[in-house]
Amino acid sequence: MMQSLMGTEARPNIKVPIPGPNAQKIVDKDHEWVATTTKTSPIAGKRGIGSVVEDVDGNILLDFTAGIGVVNLGHCHPAVNKAVQEQMASLVHFAGTDFYYEVQAELARRLAEKAPGAKRRKVFYTNSGAESVEAAIKVAKWSADRRQFLAFQGAFHGRTAGAGSLTASKPVQRARFFPTMPGVTHVPYANPYRNVWGIDGYDEPEELVSRTIGYLEDFVFKTHLPPDEVAAFFTEPVQGEGGYIVPPKGFYKRLKGLCEDHGILYVADEVQTGFGRTGKWFGIEHEEVEPDIMTLAKGIANGFPMGACVFDAELDFGVKGAHSNTYGGNLISCTAALTVMDVLEKEPIFDNVEARGKELKKGLMEIQEDEPRVGDVRGRGLMVCADFVTDPKTKGFDTEGRDKMIEASWKRGLMLLPCGKSGIRFIPPLVVSQEQVEGALEVFRDAVKAVYA
Ligand SMILES: Cc1ncc(COP(=O)(O)O)c(C=O)c1O
Structure with a gap:
């Protein structure tokens, strides 16, 4: 039985390691028939509300990609639909x-x-x-x-x-x-x-x-x-x-x-x-x-x-x-x-963008204080990036580390996308809640520890 999706969930809930069996079937079919594009993660979506997505295996994920910055009002916005x-x-x-x-x-x-x-x-x-x-x-x-x-x-x-x-x-x-x-x-x-x-x-x-x-x-x-x-x-x-x-x-x-x-x-x-x-x-x-x-x-x-x-x-x-x-x-x-x-x-959505964007940046900067491989945290509003470097002095692009970070994040139920050679973008729906930003930061911190241990 799949749990009902509220859209207010602040933490991911991974019940089956991603990709679960249902997702894997879709991934395999896709690879056979769909032209190569830019696919990042083996996540197959079933439902979404606000900033929360349920995959086809019943996992609950926080979506900090918003369909590449598209579902700005959140998944399945009731008024739009x-x-x-x-x-x-x-x-x-x-x-x-x-x-x-x-x-x-x-x-x-x-x-x-x-x-x-x-x-x-x-x-x-x-x-x-x-x-x-x-x-x-x-x-x-x-x-x-x-x-x-x-x-x-x-x-x-x-x-x-x-x-x-x-x-x-x-x-x-x-x-x-x-x-x-x-x-x-x-x-x-x-x-x-x-x-x-x-x-x-x-x-x-x-x-x-x-x-x-x-x-x-x-x-x-x-x-x-x-x-x-x-x-x-x-x-x-x-x-x-x-x-x-x-x-x-x-x-x-x-x-x-x-x-x-x-x-x-x-x-x-x-x-x-x-x-x-x-x-x-x-x-x-x-x-x-x-x-x-x-x-x-x-x-x-x-x-x-x-x-x-x-x-x-x-x-x-x-x-x-x-x-x-x-x-x-x-x-x-x-x-x-x-x-x-x-x-x-x-609706006061621009205020939310301002407030959540600041929290997101602050949280990422705190992670940066503990892990210097996070070379730069930048962005505007809810268009935020953490840039991974091989060395904070040379600012060398840590593309490999960045890719591992994206994987470690989705495995923990946080959907993220890359940008540039070594950046990870955080672009949740503009309606993301404070608790969801905190939840995402918690997962990301955990991922940073796992990748850069
Ligand atoms: C600034 C900018 N211009 C144009 C495009 C292309 O948009 P589309 O993928 O819808 O063709 C993008 C897509 O990411 C973009 O970020």
Whole structure:
């Protein structure tokens, strides 16, 4: 008999070692039939409520992955699921790129009005983060007679052909796919912990900002990339897949200024940072920057496939057929997204992100005090990372230790994902409770002791 799932459980309950017999069957079938992707752990889910998941063998796990930062309101949020079920009873798909319906227009209005800044915006609906980035590439190309793009080393913008050209967080994402889209230049990111200049960006944030911006101005733009040919600069408010790296305060403001000086569109890729993950609607709001283009996905519809590219109305294609798709803005995903917005507007979820994020970071820093192989603890809101090093002085990447840590955690019932070469990301649903954060930290501490004994 499986116990009933409340969603309030604060500790995992492992009854059968993972993967249990039911999970193993699914894992085996998957390996036979599903293409290789990025699978991390042999956990096969059966049910989920809030931040708690039950696997197919009756184990109760704490989910600090939220479906890779997607189910921000928690698994099976009742209001979202109810709204979707009601919508499903009347109309599911109506080809929103060719015909009309209210939820699509209404969601666009609300997204456009939520975007930072007073400019009028327009919305192109997509089905994923990468597709939102593809749309941003097309908006940028369409609106300016420029064909070059800038992005950061360590960036992640998706894995499709265009978006993948902007991605540069791991060689495996690019190997055997060259030539990628021509015209992309990657430049060093203002990574406070590890940067090409060896600056301690926590102690000297201004120096790091000046060097990174100066490198662009004085070297990139003066030696090989004419800035007046650059259509757009793709950025992540917090570098995500590349390691949850928060740049020093003021960095993005300087970068936006530089972009404005050269007529370069500033793209904030909010696929991971958007919809409350950092404690504000959009991660870029921490930086007082108004992006020209914003890309969204993941948390926007709490698990229903959806993405959006939100851009200055004056950049709109204005010509039918220049861009379109079939599923973008479908009724189910739009309904889910509208409900997500309602919930985020009504409930004190951003306060929870702030409070739980602080507790999580504090707890990880306490673990770091006892175990120096936890080289860095960083992040913003509920986008937190513990970075494992071979030696805190050299900051060498302890990829092997990190991978063992993820395994030791899921074996104990805590679901985690990697980021960067040696980081572990903590991205629970934004509704995670204080007790669940404590429970997760307890498990993690135990795992650290086991791995680094
Ligand atoms: C910042 C960012 N952009 C784009 C993507 C790609 O999104 P998707 O996997 O939905 O295509 C991701 C996915 O992790 C992301 O973190």
